[in-house]
Amino acid sequence: MGLWNVTLSLWSxxxxxxxxxxxxxxxxxxxxxxxxxxxxxKFAPLRYAVKIFVWIIRGTPLMLQIIIIFYVPALFFGTxxxxxxxxxxxxxxxxxxxxxxEIYRGGIESISNSQFEAGQALGMTKSQIFFRVILLQxxxxxxxxxxxxxxxxxxxxxLARVIAVVEIIRVAENIMSGGLIWPxxxxxxxxxxSVGILTLMFGFLEKKLSYxxx
Amino acid sequence: xxxxxxxxxxxxxxxxxxxxxxDNVLVVGVTQFEPMNFLDANGNWTGFDTExxxxxxxxxxxxxxxxxxxxxxxxxxxxxxxxxxxxxxMTANTVDSATGRPRHEDVDFSYxxxxxxQCVVIRTDRVGEFTSAADLAGRTAAAxxxxxxxxxxxxxxxADGSFIGVVAQIDTFIEVKSGAVDFAVxxxxxxxxxxxxxxxxxxxxxxxxxxxxxxxxxxxxxIGSDLVEQINNAIMELYSDGTLRRIAExxxxxxxxxxxxxxxxxxx
Numbered sequence: 093m094g095l096w097n098v099t100l101s102l103w104s105x106x107x108x109x110x111x112x113x114x115x116x117x118x119x120x121x122x123x124x125x126x127x128x129x130x131x132x133x134k135f136a137p138l139r140y141a142v143k144i145f146v147w148i149i150r151g152t153p154l155m156l157q158i159i160i161i162f163y164v165p166a167l168f169f170g171t172x173x174x175x176x177x178x179x180x181x182x183x184x185x186x187x188x189x190x191x192x193x194e195i196y197r198g199g200i201e202s203i204s205n206s207q208f209e210a211g212q213a214l215g216m217t218k219s220q221i222f223f224r225v226i227l228l229q230x231x232x233x234x235x236x237x238x239x240x241x242x243x244x245x246x247x248x249x250x251l252a253r254v255i256a257v258v259e260i261i262r263v264a265e266n267i268m269s270g271g272l273i274w275p276x277x278x279x280x281x282x283x284x285x286s287v288g289i290l291t292l293m294f295g296f297l298e299k300k301l302s303y304x305x306x
Numbered sequence: 307x308x309x310x311x312x313x314x315x316x317x318x319x320x321x322x323x324x325x326x327x328x329d330n331v332l333v334v335g336v337t338q339f340e341p342m343n344f345l346d347a348n349g350n351w352t353g354f355d356t357e358x359x360x361x362x363x364x365x366x367x368x369x370x371x372x373x374x375x376x377x378x379x380x381x382x383x384x385x386x387x388x389x390x391x392x393x394x395x396m397t398a399n400t401v402d403s404a405t406g407r408p409r410h411e412d413v414d415f416s417y418x419x420x421x422x423x424q425c426v427v428i429r430t431d432r433v434g435e436f437t438s439a440a441d442l443a444g445r446t447a448a449a450x451x452x453x454x455x456x457x458x459x460x461x462x463x464x465a466d467g468s469f470i471g472v473v474a475q476i477d478t479f480i481e482v483k484s485g486a487v488d489f490a491v492x493x494x495x496x497x498x499x500x501x502x503x504x505x506x507x508x509x510x511x512x513x514x515x516x517x518x519x520x521x522x523x524x525x526x527x528x529i530g531s532d533l534v535e536q537i538n539n540a541i542m543e544l545y546s547d548g549t550l551r552r553i554a555e556x557x558x559x560x561x562x563x564x565x566x567x568x569x570x571x572x573x574x
Contacts, residue, residue: 097347104349163379166386176388256374266345269338269476271504 098267098275105263106282108177109249112259116184116245123185124192131197149190155251158183162255180252188245195237199230232301239294243287332368332533334359335375335389337474340499341557342395343372357553358419358544359393365540377474378404378452381412384528391533392526395495397422397454399522399573403471404452410570414529416537418522418566419550420559424458425494426512427482427501436489436512445488448472448481454521455491462491462516479506495562522566522573541565 093101130142149157162179166172173179203226211221253262264276336343342355351372363370375383381402383389398415401408409415428436435441444466449455451471455478460469470487472478478490483506494511501509527534544550545565554560566573 093347101349159379162388163382163386166388167382170387172386172388254376255379256376258374262374265474265476266338268480269340269344269474269500271500271506273480273505 093267093270093272093275098272098278101267102260102263102275102279102282105258105260108257109246109259109282110286112177112180112184112249112252112257113246115181116188116249117242119181119185120188120192123189125196127189127193128196128200131193132200146190146193149187150194154183154187154248155254157187158251158254161186176255176257177252179255180257184245184248184252188241191241192238195234195241196230198237199234200226202233203229228301232298235294235298235301239290242294243290246286246290247283330368331371331390332359332363332366333371333373333388333390334393335380335383335391336372336394337375337377339395339475339493339496341495341559354420354553354557354559355393355395357556358550359391361544361549361553362537362540365543366536377450380452380526381405384413384526390528395420395422395493395523396526397493397521398524398526398570399519400454401457402452403456403460408571409526412529413526414531414534415570416525416527416534417541418524418570419541419564420495420523420562421564422521422523422562423494423519424455424491424516424521425497426514426516427479427490427492427497427509428488428512429482429485430508430510432488433510433512436514439514439516442489442514443467446470446486447489447491448478448487449491450475450478453492455493458516459491476500479509482509495559522564522570524566524570538567 127142127146130138131146133139133142158180161183162173162176173182207225208221211225216224249259250261252259253265256262258266260279260282261276264279267275336351336355338344339353339355341353343351343353346352356372359370359372373389375389377394380389380392380396381404384392392413396409398409398418402412405412426436426442439462442462443464445463446468447459447463448470449459449472451473453475455475456469456471463469470481472481475492475496478487478492479500481487482490489512497511500506501511525537527537541550542565545563550563551560554563
């Protein structure tokens with residue numbers, strides 16, 4: 093197998109990696125916001141329930157969560173999740189939403205209370221204050237920690253192979269079964285390029301949002 | 307906020323929509339294991355067990371789907387129903403080191419269809435160090451976690467040796483090549499195919515008598531499955547009409563194909 097054929101094979105696996113990455117972001121970004129609202133709720137039972145949930149998810153390995161989400165419904169309830177890939181997406185979404193929620197919470201709580209009060213004095217509703225006044229400032233403040241999580245996500249996708257989702261590293265391991273070792277190391281190029289692009293995009297985003305600096 | 311809630315709820319619900327499993331499909335759990343199951347240049351499954359499974363599927367009028375699994379999770383996969391059969395050069399008459407039990411307690415086996423032994427793979431430049439099985443004691447050995455090789459490796463290294471369990475049989479080749487371990491214990495069917503080829507050209511099968519008993523490969527099915535009898539009948543038909551031998555010849559395995567009808571539990 094030459095460089096070109098190996099690249100093509102790895103690329104087919106990397107498409108799975110990318111799909112997992114983008115689906116996780118698409119679902120976990122809004123879900124994380126919802127969880128952060130729960131963890132800041134004035135209703136104590138909800139607040140504690142959410143905090144315990146976040147503790148469980150952040151307190152156990154993602155790899156274990158993937159295994160549990162794929163096998164437990166089938167083993168104990170007789171209803172297997174339709175595909176391994178969907179099971180992986182569910183596990184990644186829940187896990188990353190919990191991490192995102194804490195970043196959101198830090199960002200929201202860093203906005204001074206006087207802005208909420210000013211909004212109320214102008215007769216704005218709670219959601220108007222949040223979406224029109226607070227949100228963009230929060231996005232600017234959390235851009236750097238979020239870029240950390242997003243970059244970690246690119247590489248965490250490799251964990252999905254524990255339930256035999258054929259992502260790029262699994263493809264490389266399969267090529268190795270045929271007696272070719274270097275493609276495994278070559279997968280690093282795919283990750284480096286992706287993270288490079290993401291780093292540039294986050295740099296661009298931060299520049300765009302810099303006019304918020306008072 | 308309500309909108310966020312609604313959108314999230316819809317997206318989460320969409321994730322859980324599952325499609326029902328089709329009848330008349332046999333999902334076969336496999337790992338990459340030359341020459342039994344492996345992907346050809348076009349990414350299609352091929353190999354002895356692959357063609358064997360397809361031939362049996364044809365006899366039974368069932369569609370065969372191959373699902374790649376992680377070997378150490380094979381019994382969980384079968385119990386969970388995420389696969390219907392383990393058909394991947396599985397040694398039947400051995401204790402599974404992951405469960406600590408004989409494998410026939412966790413699955414019902416078909417007739418056995420192939421002979422196998424465990425063998426030792428070493429680096430060619432170290433062949434002088436390994437002249438008898440006694441030289442293996444106290445060494446560092448690698449084998450696939452939960453495999454028959456795992457059990458044999460732990461026997462031959464003895465109490466002073468150390469054992470490295472890896473995820474796939476092929477990983478043991480890297481362990482040996484890099485010098486991280488002294489030797490690996492793997493299926494001879496695999497070792498003779500891979501050792502000495504490609505990047506593993508500097509590895510070889512050591513001519514050592516392990517005293518390891520004769521092992522047989524069989525198909526693992528859920529306990530109490532009514533497929534066992536149907537598959538056994540199909541195996542006998544494919545054996546008598548020469549199909550099995552023709553497939554074996556394609557992969558140089560004709561010497562190894564031997565049908566065994568006695569219960570696996572009597573072969574320990």
